[in-house]
Amino acid sequence: MSETLTIIVVEPDRQRALQIVDALSAAAGHQVHVLGDGAGLARRVADIRPDLVLIDIASPSRDMLEELALASGPTERPVAVFVDKSDSGLTRAAIEAGVSAYVVDGLRPERIRPVLDAAIARFHLFSRMRSELAATKAALEERKVIDRAKGFIMRAKGLSEDQAYALMRKAAMDQGKRLSEVAGAIVTAAELLK
Amino acid sequence: MREVALGYMPLVDAAPLIVAAEFGFAEEEGLHLALVRAASWSMLRDMLDVGQVAAAQMLSVVPVARALGLGGGTEPLETPLILSLNGQVIGLSADLPDIGFGDPVATGAALQRLGRTLRIGVPFPFSMQAELLTYWTERAGAAAVEVRTVPPPRMAEAMQAGEIDGFCVGEPWGSHAVDTAGARLVIPGSAIWSQAPEKVLATRAGWAEAEPELAGRLLRALWRAGRWAGNPANRTTLAEVLSRATYLDLAPDLIDRALSHRLLVTRAGPEVEVPQFQTFHDGLANFPWRSQAAWIGARLAGRFGLDRASAMDRARAVFRSDLFRQHLAPIGVPLPRASDKLEGALGRDETLPAVHGHLILARNRFFDGAIFDPFPAG
Incomplete structure (x- = not known):
């Protein structure tokens, strides 16, 4: 067995794929192939005869890779199995980070470890970016609703911006609700009364 | 809590x-x-x-x-x-000839007359979809099938792209393929085994x-x-x-077909009622x-x-x-007195004595009339 590993990364998003490849290449000079998902994934993977396949745990294409474990029949050596028997702690870390790894049977755990560690770190970064993006979006949405509610109050009661805001905040505190909930109710009511 | x-x-x-x-x-x-x-x-x-x-x-x-x-x-x-x-449907691409709906024996024979291997998508290599599909094609003398794994939401797209000729999939993804890819439903899983x-x-x-x-x-x-x-x-x-x-994120009328046991065979109809479609x-x-x-x-x-x-x-x-x-x-x-039963042996619903009182078992039939004995003699 040669020292470099043949690794397949299944990732349809080009930007993400490049980042994973960078992370893996930094770890060592492995040969990394990138495949999008889609038709005949299992066959294309099998043709490359990889040592290791990495795929986002949330990829709907994962089930297509299950065929790899079957391709050669149960009595022969499987083409790939989920990285499991060797190191369950590593498996857990990978799954929690959001990456699944399929490893050719018989590959020594110490050879997989550095690659997986690099992949896990990269996927942690992805999921952090994803939740940050979601949080930012949600905050922006809330901000818009609050601004609209403030505008309604200013017009209806002839208040300044600060006064309108203070009034909403007080209502929220009195009712034990979030400011955005109160603002949402005001916007809904104001639209009905238009 | x-x-x-x-x-x-x-x-x-x-x-x-x-x-x-x-x-x-x-x-x-x-x-x-x-x-x-x-x-x-x-x-x-x-x-x-x-x-x-x-x-x-x-x-x-x-x-x-x-x-x-x-x-x-x-x-x-x-x-x-x-x-x-149950709740599965087998459907084929509209490019294949119309072979009718609902009768596993007749459709099996019609498929064989096509004289070619069909590539059929299933959601997972280990699934009732794969088992019912292969049980049916083996025993109905249907055309040879090559089973491919395709994620259910991609079934319609894979069929349109010509990667598969048909599918065996759980609802609503069969009806989704009917609506979006012009698929034609051929048989429901319940017609192969009514209690799968x-x-x-x-x-x-x-x-x-x-x-x-x-x-x-x-x-x-x-x-x-x-x-x-x-x-x-x-x-x-x-x-x-x-x-x-947050759940299926699809139109309710698509979901309703499975729940009402009334399927649209093609986008243009007919609407058919399927007994025991999903239980x-x-x-x-x-x-x-x-x-x-x-x-x-x-x-x-x-x-x-x-x-x-x-x-x-x-x-x-x-x-x-x-x-x-x-x-x-x-x-x-109500609990049955035994934990095994002969599968495929009930031609209609039947009332049986239970551990306490009675219970009703539903019609349990394989399309070929086979009876599966979990304890075969010898």
């Missing part, structure tokens, strides 16, 4: 889990269900393996395949409750023994939710809830019969060249009818 994480796939037959969480059946048992939507069966299985979810909706074949050492994953799984029977266990509740083996109190509450909540989901009076509400963006409750549907597991074990043994008797034995142990009895007897669920 105790929180339990449950995994599910966005399918009509996730209904018992979603209903239990949405309509107070879990709360009634002092549970808060944290539902986790998965993108693949492998993902659900991995989450079960590492304990990210305590239990999950699962293809009935997966825990059995695991017990036989087939497929990926590590931990032994088991099934204390069946969530649904489709989705089960799966846990890691031993979980219910380690957490008996929690397991009991969960099973009771899901059993009651299944009874609610199976009541035709709740159909419209159920379709609306399943259609929400959430009736006819003791939730009881995990050891004989159902044995049937799955025997099928897998045949397809993968394993010893049949030993595969059936190992399979039977996976469907934990004892756990069902233990946790559902206290609320008066």
